Amino acid sequence: MKYLDEYREAGGTHQLARELARITTRPWLLMEVCGGQTHAIVKFGLDELLPRQVTLLHGPGCPVCVTPLELIDSALELAARPDVIFCSFGDMLRVPGSTTDLLAVKAAGGDVRIVYSPLDAVKLAGQNPAREVVFFAVGFETTAPTTAMAVYQAARQGLRNFSLLVSHVLVPPAIEAILDAPDRRVQGFLAAGHVCAVMGWEEYLPLAAKYQVPIVVTGFEPLDILQGVLMCVRQLESGRAEVENQYRRAVRQAGNSPAQQLIREVFQVTPRKWRGIGEIPRSGLGLRDAYAAFDAERKFGLAGRGVAEPAECQSGLVLQGKIKPHECPAFGTRCTPEHPLGATMVSSEGACAAYYRYRREP
Amino acid sequence: MCLAIPGKITSISGEDPLLRTGKVDFGGILKEVNLAYVPEAVIGDYVIVHVGFALSRVDEAEAKQIFEYLREMQELGDLQEAGAGAAPAPAPGPSPP
Ligand code: SF4
Numbered sequence: 330m331k332y333l334d335e336y337r338e339a340g341g342t343h344q345l346a347r348e349l350a351r352i353t354t355r356p357w358l359l360m361e362v363c364g365g366q367t368h369a370i371v372k373f374g375l376d377e378l379l380p381r382q383v384t385l386l387h388g389p390g391c392p393v394c395v396t397p398l399e400l401i402d403s404a405l406e407l408a409a410r411p412d413v414i415f416c417s418f419g420d421m422l423r424v425p426g427s428t429t430d431l432l433a434v435k436a437a438g439g440d441v442r443i444v445y446s447p448l449d450a451v452k453l454a455g456q457n458p459a460r461e462v463v464f465f466a467v468g469f470e471t472t473a474p475t476t477a478m479a480v481y482q483a484a485r486q487g488l489r490n491f492s493l494l495v496s497h498v499l500v501p502p503a504i505e506a507i508l509d510a511p512d513r514r515v516q517g518f519l520a521a522g523h524v525c526a527v528m529g530w531e532e533y534l535p536l537a538a539k540y541q542v543p544i545v546v547t548g549f550e551p552l553d554i555l556q557g558v559l560m561c562v563r564q565l566e567s568g569r570a571e572v573e574n575q576y577r578r579a580v581r582q583a584g585n586s587p588a589q590q591l592i593r594e595v596f597q598v599t600p601r602k603w604r605g606i607g608e609i610p611r612s613g614l615g616l617r618d619a620y621a622a623f624d625a626e627r628k629f630g631l632a633g634r635g636v637a638e639p640a641e642c643q644s645g646l647v648l649q650g651k652i653k654p655h656e657c658p659a660f661g662t663r664c665t666p667e668h669p670l671g672a673t674m675v676s677s678e679g680a681c682a683a684y685y686r687y688r689r690e691p
Numbered sequence: 692m693c694l695a696i697p698g699k700i701t702s703i704s705g706e707d708p709l710l711r712t713g714k715v716d717f718g719g720i721l722k723e724v725n726l727a728y729v730p731e732a733v734i735g736d737y738v739i740v741h742v743g744f745a746l747s748r749v750d751e752a753e754a755k756q757i758f759e760y761l762r763e764m765q766e767l768g769d770l771q772e773a774g775a776g777a778a779p780a781p782a783p784g785p786s787p788p
Contacts, residue, residue: 330718332697332737332749341761348764365694418742446743448725471695474728475744482709523695526739526747549694552757578754579739579747588728588746 332578336550337373345555346378349562356382357565358514359558360507360650362500363469363521364391364678365549371683373551383562386514386650387683389503390521392468393420393676394648395603396496398638401426403631404494407463408439414457416450417465419443424675427636447479454483454491463625466493471523473497473614474588477595480616480623492625495615498601500524501532502612507649508540515650517561519547519554522576527592529584533572541570548576595620604672605638605645642671647680654681661685695741697749698722700734715740 361367367387370376376385389395405426408415415431422431422443435441440460444450447464454462466476476493483491500521507515520533525546533544543564547557557575564571574580592614601613616624625631642664643657654660654673664670666682673679677686698715705711708727715724715738724738729745732738738745 330697331699332754335758341757344761344764446725448743471741471746474746475725475742478709478725478727478744523739523741523746526695556757556760577756578750581747585728585746587730591728 333550336548336552338552342373342375342378342551342555345552345559346380349383349555349559350380352559352566353380353382353562354566356384357516357562358384358386359517359519359561360386360388360515361519361547361554362388362390362504363519363524363549364394364676364680365523366390366519366521366547366554367680368678368683369549369551369554371680371687374687375551375554378555379558383558385558387647387653387680388507388518388650389603389606389648390469390500391648391673391676391678391680392472392496392498393424394644394672394679395498395606396421396424396467396672397602397604397636398427399602399636400494400496401430402428402636403626404431404465405429405434406631407494407625407629408434408441409437410439410461412461414440414442414453414460414462415465416442416444416453416462418467420676420678421465421467423669424672425669447476448482451479451483451486451488451491454488455486458490460490461628462491464491464493466495466497469498469500469521469524470528470592471521471526473592473596474527474585477591480595480620481591483623484620489622492623492628493616494625494631495596495613496601497596497614498603499598499612499614500528501536502609503603503606504533504536504544506606506609506612508536508542510649512651515542517543517565518545519557519561520544520572522546522548522553522580525574525576525580525584527585527588529582530572530574530580531582537570537572543570544572546572546574546576546580548579603648605642605648607645639670644671644673644679644681647673654684655688657681695739695746697737697739698724700724700726700732700736700738700745703734713745715745 450464596614599615673681737749
């Protein structure tokens with residue numbers, strides 16, 4: 330496919346890897362923020378092409394993985410109600426809650442439907458006026474404009490039986506939390522290209538300046554990722570800490586302004602708990618008061634419960650780049666994609682699942 | 692989760708800017724896509740699509756940059772291999788806009 334296949338061509342990736350080896354004089358630790366990039370890196374073995382001195386840590390960029398346990402439990406509770414049609418992207422179905430997962434609720438008779446787009450859920454609400462349609466709104470800034478549009482259209486159509494279980498998270502506060510950690514090791518970031526396609530990259534400027542780290546907006550194909558690493562290492566080697574844009578074919582500095590406008594219309598910035606990490610201030614989106622009628626947590630009285638996470642799972646450390654998946658004692662033994670203990674083993678973009686699938690022998 | 696792939700717009704319909712939709716071709720598979728967030732996109736453009744929404748128009752000229760960079764790097768490597776005593780400085784990487 331155009332704009333896809335040519336960016337996977339091996340000759341180019343090797344050429345970039347050679348250039349990287351040529352300019353690297355010291356050890357550097359970089360973090361790719363996005364789970365899609367983690368998946369590509371492990372799948373294509375890109376980390377194995379890098380010079381020994383350059384290490385990639387896998388960041389918290391999988392919204393499926395960081396959705397807090399209590400929200401999964403809320404989803405399970407809603408999905409089990411006979412009056413509810415529960416709609417979700419497919420990757421949420423096997424994420425373990427405290428006791429079970431959505432797939433099991435569906436097997437037990439819950440009306441759980443996988444939708445491709447949030448607008449499919451709005452359509453279902455229109456077609457089923459006697460049922461409550463709840464959409465599990467998970468995702469980063471990439472996905473926020475799509476759920477914002479769903480709510481906006483539902484409001485325009487006067488739908489009263491549509492609501493969102495919102496778990497939207499924002500990337501820059503997570504980067505800042507990682508940078509603020511006293512034992513931080515990360516020296517440079519590959520920022521998530523599709524997040525920036527929506528938000529642009531201006532919000533990264535203060536982060537690069539304050540913490541003196543290079544941040545390179547990077548795409549998802551092998552050539553993109555290696556070029557992103559090369560740009561980041563080139564900055565580190567020359568002592569620069571700037572925001573650069575590798576993914577210029579899709580990302581403009583100011584991002585997508587109609588999408589940002591609709592996000593602002595529907596959502597406001599809120600504190601948000603990240604699974605395995607804990608609460609990060611101003612790191613999520615919640616519905617504005619004007620759209621409170623579409624908030625499933627309010628509508629069904631679910632908000633405000635706390636649930637402890639399985640003690641054995643170290644996904645929090647994995648998500649912050651403190652350990653690699655195979656350093657978790659449960660990895661591949663008590664925790665596998667068939668029987669996951671943590672969300673990073675469920676989602677194909679979770680670092681644990683990517684390692685399990687492509688890199689069984691560390 | 693943030694998976695988004697490029698496809699080519701083959702038709703556009705809808706008067707209401709918020710409901711603007713189009714058919715987008717992903718290597719032979721046609722899907723209906725909301726185009727509200729790419730008001731500038733026209734038929735024939737490639738757009739990056741995520742969960743049924745086009746989020747960005749692919750810039751053709753920018754898309755070619757990396758291949759030009761690779762070609763220059765290759766030529767430079769060949770030059771250096773040819774043993775031109777004073778090798779030219781390495782090609783600068785793409786700089787930010
Ligand atoms: S291997 Fe399983 S238990 Fe260990 S950190 Fe990953 S998800 Fe958690």
